[in-house]
Amino acid sequence: xxxxxxxxxxxxxxxxxxxxxxxxxxxxxxxxxxxxxxxxxxxxxxxxxxxxxxxxxxxxxxxxxxxxxxxxxxxxxxxxxxxxxxxxxxxxxxxxxxxxxxxxxxxxxxxxxxxxxxxxxxxxxxxxxxxxxxxxxxxxxxxxxxxxxxxxxxxxxxxxxxxxxxxxxxxxxxxxxxxxxxxxxxxxxxxxxxxxxxxxxxxxxxxxxxxxxxxxxxxxxxxxxxxxxxxxxxxxxxxxxxxxxxxxxxxxxxxxxxxxxxxxxxxxxxxxxxxxxxxxxxxxxxxxxxxxxxxxxxxxxxxxxxxxxxxxxxxxxxxxxxxxxxxxxxxxxxxxxxxxxxxxxxxxxxxxxxxxxxxxxxxxxxxxxxxxxxxxxxxxxxxxxxxxxxxxxxxxxxxxxxxxxxxxxxxxxxxxxxxxxxxxxxxxxxxx
Numbered sequence: 001x002x003x004x005x006x007x008x009x010x011x012x013x014x015x016x017x018x019x020x021x022x023x024x025x026x027x028x029x030x031x032x033x034x035x036x037x038x039x040x041x042x043x044x045x046x047x048x049x050x051x052x053x054x055x056x057x058x059x060x061x062x063x064x065x066x067x068x069x070x071x072x073x074x075x076x077x078x079x080x081x082x083x084x085x086x087x088x089x090x091x092x093x094x095x096x097x098x099x100x101x102x103x104x105x106x107x108x109x110x111x112x113x114x115x116x117x118x119x120x121x122x123x124x125x126x127x128x129x130x131x132x133x134x135x136x137x138x139x140x141x142x143x144x145x146x147x148x149x150x151x152x153x154x155x156x157x158x159x160x161x162x163x164x165x166x167x168x169x170x171x172x173x174x175x176x177x178x179x180x181x182x183x184x185x186x187x188x189x190x191x192x193x194x195x196x197x198x199x200x201x202x203x204x205x206x207x208x209x210x211x212x213x214x215x216x217x218x219x220x221x222x223x224x225x226x227x228x229x230x231x232x233x234x235x236x237x238x239x240x241x242x243x244x245x246x247x248x249x250x251x252x253x254x255x256x257x258x259x260x261x262x263x264x265x266x267x268x269x270x271x272x273x274x275x276x277x278x279x280x281x282x283x284x285x286x287x288x289x290x291x292x293x294x295x296x297x298x299x300x301x302x303x304x305x306x307x308x309x310x311x312x313x314x315x316x317x318x319x320x321x322x323x324x325x326x327x328x329x330x331x332x333x334x335x336x337x338x339x340x341x342x343x344x345x346x347x348x349x350x351x352x353x354x355x356x357x358x359x360x361x362x363x364x365x366x367x368x369x370x371x372x373x374x375x376x377x378x379x380x381x382x383x384x385x386x387x388x389x390x391x392x393x394x395x396x397x398x399x400x401x402x403x404x405x406x407x408x409x410x411x412x413x414x415x416x417x418x419x420x421x422x423x424x425x426x427x428x429x430x431x432x
Contacts (some may be wrong), residue, residue, distance in 0.1 A: 315423020
């Protein structure tokens with residue numbers, strides 16, 4: 001397919017996503033199945049265009065003065081891809097399979113308009129109702145922070161120290177452009193261009209042998225801040241597919257008791273294969289059965305309870321750009337209730353002197369600092385561990401991290417703009 005034909009396909013897909021109100025990933029998969037002539041490079045390029053339009057949906061429409069699939073794509077080419085008017089016009093020449101030529105109004109918008117006067121939610125590409133929350137945490141920087149949250153994320157990997165060392169895997173994956181992550185001592189990063197195809201990490205020998213797992217650097221740091229140690233009793237209360245469970249197992253060096261469970265038992269399905277591939281032998285998976293409590297035998301005995309809390313996922317907008325446009329205010333209220341329940345449940349599991357690591361992939365204050373403050377009021381036997389103490393696990397990078405991340409009395413907030421990671425909040429609470 002020509003570059004111009006890819007633009008036409010992207011416009012068609014954006015119309016489909018809007019008209020049928022379906023997730024972008026599903027629309028892209030169905031389009032690929034129906035257009036077998038499109039090669040993998042074509043599909044990757046078209047997907048990149050669609051995702052970038054979703055990232056820049058509001059700002060592109062505002063720039064062009066029209067909220068259509070075509071207008072949003074044209075505006076994105078200028079805002080996200082940095083193309084000038086002549087370059088865009090060359091692709092939209094009206095030839096076979098190409099978009100129609102630019103109108104005078106479109107050319108004028110691309111040439112003269114900017115986001116200087118755009119409202120913050122438009123310039124930052126996020127729903128209007130979220131503006132007070134982002135203003136609360138970021139203030140006048142909220143547009144810059146939200147713009148970074150709309151950028152494309154790299155592919156981050158975590159080296160499994162039960163089986164491998166980062167230096168060795170770094171050499172092995174150099175053909176993919178892998179480099180060390182700036183903060184995590186366990187991480188590797190593969191930068192991805194706008195039209196880049198998935199590097200197919202799951203077919204790499206290092207992945208098959210369990211040497212690496214896909215995990216954002218922010219997620220790696222969140223688990224590291226929990227300071228899980230060999231010989232401890234550790235509970236991963238919202239284990240899901242097991243990303244942080246695997247890291248906890250490696251931190252414990254296979255020594256001690258690691259229990260993983262989740263309220264949604266379907267989320268646990270992939271964990272068994274992942275634990276086997278990683279060489280983890282000290283993990284006990286507790287799958288819920290009916291109304292029975294899978295942790296009924298545990299009372300005030302855990303050294304650490306890690307909570308990868310259910311949340312709005314606002315910190316992962318780089319990876320799920322269409323999710324933010326589907327998000328409604330009611331979703332926040334539901335998640336706040338879920339977080340209260342899981343925090344209160346964790347409180348009963350921790351022994352005196354033990355700790356809770358509370359983690360969200362959200363940047364919204366009610367889910368983060370607000371939730372921690374409310375928990376301490378309900379459970380005065382807990383107090384927040386000083387953020388500088390939690391970051392000390394980074395050793396020589398601790399000071400630089402402290403200068404980059406957003407510190408509050410309740411914990412750390414990482415963002416793409418500040419730390420180059422997804423948005424993650426981490427708070428560690430110790431029981432007296």
